Amino acid sequence: MLDDMKLYDNFVDASPQGSLFHKSWWLDAVAPDKYKIVYIKEKDNILAAWPLVQRKIMKISMILEPQLTPILGIMFAPSSKSKYSESLSEEIRLITKLIDILPKHSYFYQRFHREFTNWLPLYWANFKQTTRYTYLIDNLSNLDLVWENIRSNTKRKIRKALRQGIKVVTNVALEEFLKINEMSYKRQGLVVPYSKEYVKAIDAACQKNNARKIFFAIDSEYKLHAAVYIVYDNRVSYYLMGGADPDLRASDAHYLALWEAIKFASTVSQSFDFEGSMHSNIEPVFRGFGGVQASYMEITRGNCFLHSTFTALRYAWSRGGIPSLICSKLIN
Structure with a gap:
């Protein structure tokens, strides 16, 4: 866990993928004592960071987004590479290292910032991606x-x-x-x-x-x-x-x-x-x-049963009534 939150928050402010939902004060509000930040730090500088909120539902360990937190996911420091290929290679290296230090979990669900575009290392690690859209007055x-x-x-x-x-x-x-x-x-x-x-x-x-x-x-x-x-x-x-x-x-x-x-x-x-x-x-x-239509990524990982169950619970909640009440308790 990252101890220097001032350094982390400054990193969030500078990162193209950073948002207020990544900031330590937001995470303290939505997941007090329940989040951790995995990160890559070299020469006292954070190069990449990934805030995570882990919880257990029916004894199953899951990494999920807190309610009213539409964006989390991986952030990078601004690239200093002059060539696109070098910048991409650095992203792949950092994402791979972050995946290696992820806490153990059975299911993963997060929505990433629209400036996060390279999910290839996540694909190699058996994550799945769904494209989502928002509207943005840029x-x-x-x-x-x-x-x-x-x-x-x-x-x-x-x-x-x-x-x-x-x-x-x-x-x-x-x-x-x-x-x-x-x-x-x-x-x-x-x-x-x-x-x-x-x-x-x-x-x-x-x-x-x-x-x-x-x-x-x-x-x-x-x-x-x-x-x-x-x-x-x-x-x-x-x-x-x-x-x-x-x-x-x-x-x-x-x-x-x-x-x-x-x-x-x-x-x-x-x-x-x-x-x-x-x-x-x-x-x-x-x-x-x-606004212009802007795409972003929903990233998941888990076996077919867990993914289907989680998706079914979210769908049942959206249908309203008694199922909505039951699923709200389970999911949230």
Whole structure:
């Protein structure tokens, strides 16, 4: 385990594959005393690192991502190699060494940063890869251009919310966000896959590190229609959570809240990641905001039985009802 967390966090900031989800303060919030960082260090410099959260489910050792942590995976220091072939060779060497020091496990599941592109050594070590997609507004420096790239239908929804007197504020308690977040899951017949205490721990860590903002869309009677929760650093703002009142969805307030979140993100980050754009009912909403489709890797390893079981549990949770409740307890 890496002892010098300041050195590690500086490495994360410099790594092309680094994100706020890799930072030690985030890991302390989502997996206190349950994570470890395997790394390659030479001449007092970290060359590669891989944060891992290991847990046992029914006595089976698994390396999984914590809830509300959409990105982990391997990070590299910026390459000093002048040739592509040399840079690639160095990546292969480092990945191979990291795989050799992985803790023993029966099943592995992580989603890697979109800047991680070379999974060949993982393939050689019997890992599997699935391509996933998110939508990314890569350059927030020109908000007029960002607005221009938004689809006409999405713009109409934003204007509709404004005409109905919806305004977006940020001075509402976290408890109100948790209520409306839960409403969205209940509308789909799903169990919220994380506890309120878990979100509060993340929120406290984010506030301490100046890394979150919540946007509440309210009407003239102060009824809460929708909310958007983003986390951010100076590189990327991420849409982490959201929610809308099922009885007030016709106002399209969620579109306005999301647009205000993007506007704020332009003051603190270089880009905006909508995160989680694989669901067919969510993808059109995110696509409508004009982001580019960006691919990233879901990396797994385990025997066919464990992989099938884990996939089946996740699918059963997504179907809602009693299976959702049971699977939520098992998976999370």
